[in-house]
Amino acid sequence: MLSGILEQLINGLRTGSIYALIALGYTMVYGIAKMINFAHGDIIMVGAYSLYVTIGMMGLHPVIGILITIAVCSILGVTIEKVAYKPLRKAPPLSVLITAIGMSYLLQNLALLIFKATPIPFGSIIRFPAVSIGPINISGITIVTLIVTTVSMVALTFFINKTKTGRAMRAVSEDKDAAELMGINVNRTISQTFAIGSGLAAIAGILFISQYETLLPTLGALPGIKAFVAAVLGGIGSIPGAMLGGIILGIIESLSKAYISTQLADAIVFGVLVIVLLVKPSGLLGKKKTEKV
Amino acid sequence: MGNKKKLIINGAIAAVVYAVVMILINQGLLSRQMMSIIIPICVYTMLAVSLCLVVGFLGELSLGHAGFMSVGAYTGALFMIRTQEVLPSIVSLIGGLLVGGCSAAVMGVIIGVPVLRLKGDYLAIVTLGFGEIIKSVINSMSVTGGAKGLSKIPLLTTHRSFTAVFILVLIVIIVVANLVNSRHGRAVQAVRDNYIAAQAVGIPVSRFKTMAFVVAAFLAGMAGVVYAGNIGILKPVQFDYNMSIEILVMVVLGGMGNIRGAIIAAVILTALPEVLRGTSDYRMLLYAIVLIAMMLFNNSGIKQRIMEKRNVNKADKAKKEA
Numbered sequence: 001m002l003s004g005i006l007e008q009l010i011n012g013l014r015t016g017s018i019y020a021l022i023a024l025g026y027t028m029v030y031g032i033a034k035m036i037n038f039a040h041g042d043i044i045m046v047g048a049y050s051l052y053v054t055i056g057m058m059g060l061h062p063v064i065g066i067l068i069t070i071a072v073c074s075i076l077g078v079t080i081e082k083v084a085y086k087p088l089r090k091a092p093p094l095s096v097l098i099t100a101i102g103m104s105y106l107l108q109n110l111a112l113l114i115f116k117a118t119p120i121p122f123g124s125i126i127r128f129p130a131v132s133i134g135p136i137n138i139s140g141i142t143i144v145t146l147i148v149t150t151v152s153m154v155a156l157t158f159f160i161n162k163t164k165t166g167r168a169m170r171a172v173s174e175d176k177d178a179a180e181l182m183g184i185n186v187n188r189t190i191s192q193t194f195a196i197g198s199g200l201a202a203i204a205g206i207l208f209i210s211q212y213e214t215l216l217p218t219l220g221a222l223p224g225i226k227a228f229v230a231a232v233l234g235g236i237g238s239i240p241g242a243m244l245g246g247i248i249l250g251i252i253e254s255l256s257k258a259y260i261s262t263q264l265a266d267a268i269v270f271g272v273l274v275i276v277l278l279v280k281p282s283g284l285l286g287k288k289k290t291e292k293v
Numbered sequence: 294m295g296n297k298k299k300l301i302i303n304g305a306i307a308a309v310v311y312a313v314v315m316i317l318i319n320q321g322l323l324s325r326q327m328m329s330i331i332i333p334i335c336v337y338t339m340l341a342v343s344l345c346l347v348v349g350f351l352g353e354l355s356l357g358h359a360g361f362m363s364v365g366a367y368t369g370a371l372f373m374i375r376t377q378e379v380l381p382s383i384v385s386l387i388g389g390l391l392v393g394g395c396s397a398a399v400m401g402v403i404i405g406v407p408v409l410r411l412k413g414d415y416l417a418i419v420t421l422g423f424g425e426i427i428k429s430v431i432n433s434m435s436v437t438g439g440a441k442g443l444s445k446i447p448l449l450t451t452h453r454s455f456t457a458v459f460i461l462v463l464i465v466i467i468v469v470a471n472l473v474n475s476r477h478g479r480a481v482q483a484v485r486d487n488y489i490a491a492q493a494v495g496i497p498v499s500r501f502k503t504m505a506f507v508v509a510a511f512l513a514g515m516a517g518v519v520y521a522g523n524i525g526i527l528k529p530v531q532f533d534y535n536m537s538i539e540i541l542v543m544v545v546l547g548g549m550g551n552i553r554g555a556i557i558a559a560v561i562l563t564a565l566p567e568v569l570r571g572t573s574d575y576r577m578l579l580y581a582i583v584l585i586a587m588m589l590f591n592n593s594g595i596k597q598r599i600m601e602k603r604n605v606n607k608a609d610k611a612k613k614e615a
Binding site for chain 2 (some may be wrong): 035036087088090093101106109110232263270273278
């Protein structure tokens with residue numbers, strides 16, 4: 001019983017750390033551009049497909065494939081920002097929201113046209129032996145996922161807190177106009193944020209596809225929405241909040257799948273979102289915002 | 294233009310449309326395929342007009358409109374199946390419409406009261422979540438037939454009963470148009486334009502938001518019943534995210550907050566894929582591009598210049614008349 005719960009907790013940690021990686025993208029973009037990038041979930045899908053194209057179809061070495069995938073997603077993220085979001089920076093939020101939904105829909109349907117709706121099986125590129133500690137069995141993918149996500153998060157925290165670019169990002173998210181007056185190139189900083197967020201989404205996509213091993217044009221939609229829930233749970237705009245929210249959400253999902261009902265797990269995740277928004281809209285670690293006229 | 298003149302023009306347009314469609318149906322001038330899209334056009338018109346109330350006039354994005362439609366479609370269809378042998382068909386249809394509309398409205402209250410405290414992005418994503426939850430609940434219930442679907446629904450709203458459906462469409466349009474121009478409608482638009490100011494002048498913001506949301510849900514539920522009575526079989530997968538997006542595209546293309554635009558967009562977007570067969574692969578892609586392009590155009594310098602020119606022209610005209 002106890003080992004069963006522990007195993008579920010580890011599963012939750014694995015899914016949750018993937019959610020956390022995706023949620024970081026949402027939260028960074030929200031912090032800096034004050035918009036929710038609906039297309040973020042579909043960048044995971046693009047990542048999964050480009051990994052399939054480079055490794056599965058072209059037969060490149062996995063490391064090169066992974067690097068190309070991250071590059072493709074980063075460039076895609078920056079392009080989306082330049083083409084669709086940048087002209088709307090002063091537009092009402094509803095317009096930006098509809099554009100973002102349109103973008104997400106565009107990516108899904110492009111993938112549908114190119115790769116068709118039939119699921120493509122794609123074996124995991126991660127080959128790592130499973131480890132058992134006493135009665136608990138931890139799969140290789142879980143170990144790799146946990147290592148990769150921890151390294152990415154530590155690197156990101158370091159980058160945001162210590163480097164000059166990271167400081168510029170924090171400055172822009174604090175006050176865009178003041179940052180501009182201090183000589184920060186706001187446009188470039190926003191592009192960098194999109195690039196990093198999309199790069200993290202690419203890593204999440206690679207880990208995700210290694211776990212589920214099936215490619216679908218809509219594969220990014222659900223993890224994308226769940227990661228958004230995670231970002232809100234942790235407090236949107238807060239980077240440690242996204243990590244915490246992702247892991248909590250992953251554990252909630254894995255426990256409710258194991259002990260309540262598989263079908264209702266998604267409904268429970270959405271229930272968490274509704275409760276958080278109603279009780280504490282600023283999330284666990286978010287800053288409270290007072291609304292000004 | 295005076296109100297009376299407007300009313301006469303709109304009434305005349307409605308009468309002409311009705312007469313033309315009736316002649317086309319009765320003279321057998323339409324192919325089977327064209328015949329089969331008459332009712333879907335009516336259904337989508339109702340859906341687009343009702344969503345226009347939420348997106349255009351309330352200024353909130355609801356991505357769960359297909360969910361309300363499915364609730365109405367299923368309850369209305371169940372009512373019509375149960376009563377088809379007991380009641381005359383017209384009574385059964387009206388009962389089905391009311392039952393479907395009311396159950397969708399109840400769902401609108403259940404979802405709206407908590408959700409409408411939120412704004413913008415949050416509201417959009419929560420309505421999306423609720424739409425998916427409704428779908429999965431319908432999928433797991435036995436009375437709805439689950440994933441296999443609900444079949445043998447009496448076909449009460451095919452093109453043979455176009456008159457009834459057309460009247461219903463008119464009722465929906467009139468309800469929404471009157472609501473928008475009423476005191477309540479102005480309150481709703483005030484909430485959209487500046488909710489803090491609206492609150493400050495004493496408008497109960499959440500009550501009006503809920504009202505608009507529930508009315509839209511009711512109308513979507515009725516549209517769902519018409520949909521059910523036209524195709525005779527319902528499956529949960531028909532009411533997915535894509536359908537909500539499709540309705541949203543109609544509202545956006547029609548110019549958000551423009552009822553006439555929403556109607557025209559609904560007619561064109563429903564008829565076009567049937568007329569241009571073979572483009573169905575690109576339809577969804579086109580929708581996505583339409584959404585993005587419309588938003589970029591709406592907020593671009595080009596539109597501003599056109600609007601300025603129009604205003605200048607109008608001012609010139611007014612000066613000449615004076």
